[in-house]
Amino acid sequence: MTAISSGATTYIAQSVSLFDGFDGFVLPLVLKIAFVLQLFFVVPLVGGYLEHKAMGRMQHRRGPVEAGPFGVLQLVADGIKFIQKEDVIPRAADRWVFAAAPGVAMVPALLVFLVIPLGPGVFALDLELGLFYALAITSVSVLGVLMGGWASANKFSLIGGLRAGAQLIAYELPLILAAITVAVQAGTLSLVGIVEAQAGFMIPGTGINVWFVFPQIVGFGIFFISAMAELSRPPFDMPIGDSELVFGYMTEYTGIKYAMYMLTEYAGMITMSALMVVLYLGGWQLLPGVPMPGCEGAGGLFDCSPIGIALSVLVTLGKIMALVFVMVWARVAYPRLREDQLQRMSWLVLVPLSLLNLAVITVFKVVF
């Protein structure tokens, strides 16, 4: 296994995936597909379990306990249940659009995992435009939501779908502006490059290494809120809003299609958290300025031994789960906003703030 990076240079344009170390074309391809699929199907379930359990404990109950030890298999059991359920398509629905919508929502969520780096070399692909790709492809998911909302031939679904669309438009802007600010500071759009840039980022005038979350605490906040809004996680879950819209765009969905939407939501939580970890929280770096044991490359994050790689992956996953926990925490503690309050918050607060943030960081970058 050779995890290759250019080592000495500060910015690597493109690093090579672990899986490219294998010979040939087919084997790495198969491995990459397997890697992405297992990420897509396993990590969201872990996130979902965390949500169930943390939510339960914060609500003074236990959460799942029966399925598997400590209920760890609850979501698997749910999945099996969903598969068994009858697949209902309303008579008035637009059949094909209705059937295709969950897939349209799910596939982009699956594709984002292509570029998420979990550790040195542990990713399927390091695109030069990784950040751009990730943000672009996550936005496609909402198309599936809109399709589902429209095709259900249900007024609640329609309102839910439209709200989701409005929410996406409103929050894509602050999200991208916050992400661009990071790209400006890192000088690259490659996600692996951003991780490496954070390992080499010092507070000006000192030798203290910090992550981007410190200079960009505002940007991090904007990104976090926008990500939650885009995923329509509570307290921004107006597209679903069960007390208003029954279940929003998912009202008419049952069985496996419903499960696909749910999986999309959980996968979205994971990918957004992973993006935040990469952009702001130093990727797989344990603590700022602390090299990973077993690694020798730049900032002590590359050229790792298998142990180093395993540790890095664990660190990344731990950070992702911590962010998922915060999202769950907000869900437990807060009521839902109103749609117009949400829009107002985006256009009047987050967008100006993120523009200001971009300007300040750019000036900062040029001066130092």
Next chain:
Amino acid sequence: MAATSPPGTGLLKGLGVTIKHLFQRPATLMYPYERNELAPRTRGVIALMDENCTVCMLCSRECPDWCIYIESHKETVPPAKEGGRARTRNVLDRFAIDFSLCMYCGICVEVCPFDALWWSPEFEYSEYSIDSLLHEKEKLRAWADTVPAPPPLDDGAVLPAEVADAIEKAEKERELAEAKAAEEAQAKESGAAGGAATPAAAAKEPEVEVKAGEIDQETFDQLIAEGKSERIARSKAKAAWVKKEKARLKAEAEQGGGDAAAPAAAPKPAEVHVEAGQIDQETYDQLIAEGKTERMARAKAKAAYVKKEKARLRAEAEQAAPSGESAAPEAEAPAKKQLSEVHVEGTGEIDQEVFDQLIAEGKSERIARSKAKAAWIKKRKQEQLDQEGGA
């Protein structure tokens, strides 16, 4: 999370409240494994003590949704005495409650004049099919084993007339007995006898409490013959029954006390109050192993626990105040059990011999049955005792 908007204290407090609960023990119970102790008054399921039922149909008529089904037939009983009048009486054939209709208002239990219906806190009788919720007589009788003792009333409460009367009477009797015992003791002392029986006699006379419920058929018939109304006759007959029963019990107890065996003078189990609540794990496991249902096992284990606890308390009390034990060495063996200490579940079986004999004596079937039942239980108890003694 709110980094851009001025962090509202309300938002932070919300986070604080929820995170506080994260570190507290969950308030939920792991239901099938852990159970909440339900209050004795809980309206869980209705139990029937069919031997008390006189087919008066009050419950069935008062039930707001008519979910009680009763069927009976009349039987002619030969006269009790030569030349007497043959009587007819109702025999309960069917008593069923449809729990799919029942709304658990408790009116049937409230109106039952003969204490045949009781509330039990058991609630685990859900079924897959709605018609299985129709509980017939046998099933309702089985619930009767799970009926807990009514909880003691609040200190400020006025006791029900019957209870208050009974207590007053018992108090009086006890006072009398005490006075008598004191007299005797004095006499004995002066006689310098110091017999073995003295402490036993000095011990408290066992309280006799009889549940009013059955009626004395003889009195009843007599009063009816005298032209009294049925209601009056019934209530008087009831009183007569209680009186008789008390006298009988007292006589029995005295006989027990009169025997030189001192342990009879030890406080009756009824005097040691034990909070029912825990179960006797040993008994429970054993019963489960024997294939009993969990509910039954639990109820029995509970009873076993109470019994054990009582025995323990009594032993303690005895130790604290050793009464006639020195005089009656056979009482020392703790394995030696009183008849009353042996627990035998009344399963409704009757002692055929006794039954036949009583019927032959002209007793009514109801009385014969209940006496036969008692006899059966007594026999079983004796058997068990012998067995234990042998072991």
Next chain:
Amino acid sequence: MSDLDTKERIQPGTAPGEDVAFEIHGDGDFPTADMSLSIGPAHPATHGVFRIVLEMDGERVREARPVIGYMHRGFEKLAEYRDYRQIKALVNRHDWLSGFSNELGVALAVEKMMEMEVPDRAQWIRMLIAEWNRILNHLMFIGSYAIELGAITPMFYAFREREDIQHLLESATGGRLHFTYNQPGGLKIDLPKGFLRESQRLSTVVRERLPDYFDLVLGNEIFQGRTKGIGPLPSDVALSIGVTGPTLQATGVAEDPRVTEPYLKYGEIDVPVPVGENGDSFDRFSCLLRRIQASLDIIDQVHDHVPPGPVNSKLPKMVKAPEGATYVRTENPLGQLGYWLESDGGRTPWRLKMRTPSFSNVQAIPYLMEGVLLPDAISILGSVFFVVGDIDR
């Protein structure tokens, strides 16, 4: 929604035969058409089978029409064929969250007709349990209202408290929702030993936990943003509609039969009545929350008063109200409950008319919902506290 061409297709959400013609509003480039949105009868926000038909322009409500009767069970007619003992089991089911208060109303009416003396002890115990019942009810609405606004957690906390209180009441009455503890002339049976001590303990426990609700819900900025200024109800409108209970008190009117027309022993103790200012959703909710505190205050006072003695008076074999009629009103958890009891001297009432608080409260919905946004409509719907069984009866 200008999909006029789809008019011929099945219009989702409309009942067969319902008028689906669109009215076009505005002119120029963006004409809009109304959409009729049927909230309920089976909708998460209506907690029961209650239906509101909303005429919507986008997300704005033009008109709201409550449709009731999906849960009509004919209580008033049923009561005419039930004797007074059976009625007790019947009436604690129309508002299933305030069973004790309901049966209390009937018991008071029968006692009034029969001119019965009720022992003091029974009256104090009735008050104690009625106030616990009120807390049970309010906790339920605190939880469900929070859920309607998207906060799931308060429900679980509320149910934790409810469970404790129900356990307490079960030890005395044997029931958790349907207590059937009253009877004409007093109570069915006295309290079990230790009840008052346990009640005292629980009162402090609930009091200690109440700040959690203030912090988690009432103090939350998002909650305030969702409720402050939403659906304000002027007090004169409220009075003219007949709104009572916390919904009326939130408008600033301190009307409460416990104070203005004391029954039981409420006249002998201090009964706090929390009031609001604007009568908006926020005030309604905060009134509800502060009413729990008020009830706890009453409970603490009652603990010091319960005298020893009997809890019921001697009843004839068959309770028969003498010929005549009477009206009794009590402060139920949700508002004023009135029973008009008319008897021809028989063992069943000749007529039992119920004036239920929920029925009157929902009459305010068309007024409150006009011109609000859909999420606000839900915020209003949840804050006009009602129980569907109490509306339809």
